[in-house]
Amino acid sequence: MEFAYSLSIAFKSLQPFIIATIITFLSLLVAVRSFFKRPRKSNASGPSASSGKDETKGATPSSSCNCSLSRNGNSDSEAFVRGVAGAPVEGSMVTADVSNVVAERQNGASMMEQLVPEITTHALSYLDYPSLCRLSMTNSLMRKAANDDNVWKALYHKDFTLEQDTVTPFNGWKAYYAATRAVMNVNTEFFNIIRDRSLPGMIRFWLNADYVKCVHASGELFSGYNAVIFSWHLAFNLQQGVDFHVTDVRARVLTDMAWVTMKTYVDMDNSAFNMTNVFEFHHGRWYLVHHHSSVLLTDGDMEQHNVNG
CATH class of the missing domain: 3.10.450.50 (Nuclear Transport Factor 2; Chain: A,)
Structure with a gap:
C-alpha cells in the first residue's frame, strides 16, 4: 500500500514534465512533417533549366512583349496591353502610363499633335530663325510643326516689321x-x-x-x-x-x-x-x-x- 501511495505521489510530481515533453515531441513532429512537404528550390527551377531558353522566355512574357512593342508596332502593342491587364494593383500607375503610350501609337498621334494649334504656334514663336530650322530637321512631327505658316508669319513680324500684316505671300510665309x-x-x-x-x-x-x-x-x-x-x-x-x-x-x-x-x-x-x-x-x-x-x-x-x- 505504501509503495502504491509513493508511486502515485511521484507520478503527480512528474506530470507537468511529462506533459511538456509530449507537447515538445508533437511540435517537433509537426515541424519535420512541414519541412518535408515544402517544395524544394531545385525541383521548382529544374524544369525551367532543363527545358531550355525558349521556356525561360515563355515564363517572362512581360519582358519579351516590352521589346516587341518597340519593334513591331500596333499588333504587338495590343498584346502588350493584354499582358499587363492582369498586373498587380501596385503597378496600376505604370500600366496606365504604358496604355496611354500604346494608345497614342495606335492612333498615330502624340501629345504634341494633340495640342491646340494656337498653343503650338505660340510656343514656337519664341524660337529664332536658326533654332526653328534645326527643329524642323529632328523628325517628321517637328518638321510639320516648324513649317506651319502661322509660325513663320509670327517670326517675320518679330524679326522684320509688322506693317505687312495684311500681305499674303504667294509661296507662304x-x-x-x-x-x-x-x-x-x-x-x-x-x-x-x-x-x-x-x-x-x-x-x-x-x-x-x-x-x-x-x-x-x-x-x-x-x-x-x-x-x-x-x-x-x-x-x-x-x-x-x-x-x-x-x-x-x-x-x-x-x-x-x-x-x-x-x-x-x-x-x-x-x-x-x-x-x-x-x-x-x-x-x-x-x-x-x-x-x-x-x-x-x-x-x-x-x-x-x-x-x-
Missing part, C-alpha cells in the same frame, strides 16, 4: 521670310562695300543694265551702269570710308523684285539720310538697280521748307 532675309543680307553688304570703299565690290553689286539709276545725297542723278559705277569711283576717291548707322529698315519682296527703305546716320547728331535701294533677282542672286539717298529733314528744316514753299 516661310519662303517670304527666307527671301526677305536674303534681301536684308544683300542690303547690309551694300554698306560694307561703302565702308571699305571697294570699287570692285560695287561693280559686282550693281546689275549691268542701261536702266539702273543712282541718286546720291548731293542730288546728282546718274543713269546707266557705266555712269553709276563712275559716280561711286568719284565718291570713293573724294571721301574716306563711311560707316553708316542704319535704322528703321523696311523691306518688301515680290517674285523677282524687292525694295528696302531705311534711315542712315554717319553719326547720331547729324548727317542723317533717307535711303531707298531697289533690287532685282537675276541668275540666282539679287542685284541693285536703283539707289536713292536724300538728306533727312529735321522738324526745323521741315518748317523752314514749308515757309519757303
Whole structure:
C-alpha cells in the first residue's frame, strides 16, 4: 500500500514534465512533417533549366512583349496591353502610363499633335530663325510643326516689321521670310562695300543694265551702269570710308523684285539720310538697280521748307 501511495505521489510530481515533453515531441513532429512537404528550390527551377531558353522566355512574357512593342508596332502593342491587364494593383500607375503610350501609337498621334494649334504656334514663336530650322530637321512631327505658316508669319513680324500684316505671300510665309532675309543680307553688304570703299565690290553689286539709276545725297542723278559705277569711283576717291548707322529698315519682296527703305546716320547728331535701294533677282542672286539717298529733314528744316514753299 505504501509503495502504491509513493508511486502515485511521484507520478503527480512528474506530470507537468511529462506533459511538456509530449507537447515538445508533437511540435517537433509537426515541424519535420512541414519541412518535408515544402517544395524544394531545385525541383521548382529544374524544369525551367532543363527545358531550355525558349521556356525561360515563355515564363517572362512581360519582358519579351516590352521589346516587341518597340519593334513591331500596333499588333504587338495590343498584346502588350493584354499582358499587363492582369498586373498587380501596385503597378496600376505604370500600366496606365504604358496604355496611354500604346494608345497614342495606335492612333498615330502624340501629345504634341494633340495640342491646340494656337498653343503650338505660340510656343514656337519664341524660337529664332536658326533654332526653328534645326527643329524642323529632328523628325517628321517637328518638321510639320516648324513649317506651319502661322509660325513663320509670327517670326517675320518679330524679326522684320509688322506693317505687312495684311500681305499674303504667294509661296507662304516661310519662303517670304527666307527671301526677305536674303534681301536684308544683300542690303547690309551694300554698306560694307561703302565702308571699305571697294570699287570692285560695287561693280559686282550693281546689275549691268542701261536702266539702273543712282541718286546720291548731293542730288546728282546718274543713269546707266557705266555712269553709276563712275559716280561711286568719284565718291570713293573724294571721301574716306563711311560707316553708316542704319535704322528703321523696311523691306518688301515680290517674285523677282524687292525694295528696302531705311534711315542712315554717319553719326547720331547729324548727317542723317533717307535711303531707298531697289533690287532685282537675276541668275540666282539679287542685284541693285536703283539707289536713292536724300538728306533727312529735321522738324526745323521741315518748317523752314514749308515757309519757303
